[in-house]
Amino acid sequence: MNKGGFSWKRLLGITRVKSNISRKIGIPLTRSGRQRKLGAAMGCITLLVGVVGIVITAGLWAALGG
Secondary structure, three states: OOOOOOOHHHHHOHHHHHHHHHHHHOOOOOHHHHHHHHHHHHHHHHHHHHHHHHHHHHHHHHHOOO
């Protein structure tokens, strides 16, 4: 029935402590969590850089009489 298995870390409360620390500092402690957070940040930065590039290009185009 129970397929989860036994975990010493859960029994000793290590999992809960790590989870609380991660929430307080805002940085995931697992490798996959850090990669996911970094990927999300890179997506936002890429979008922002693209919009700024378009605005600068349009401004230069207008300034040069295009």
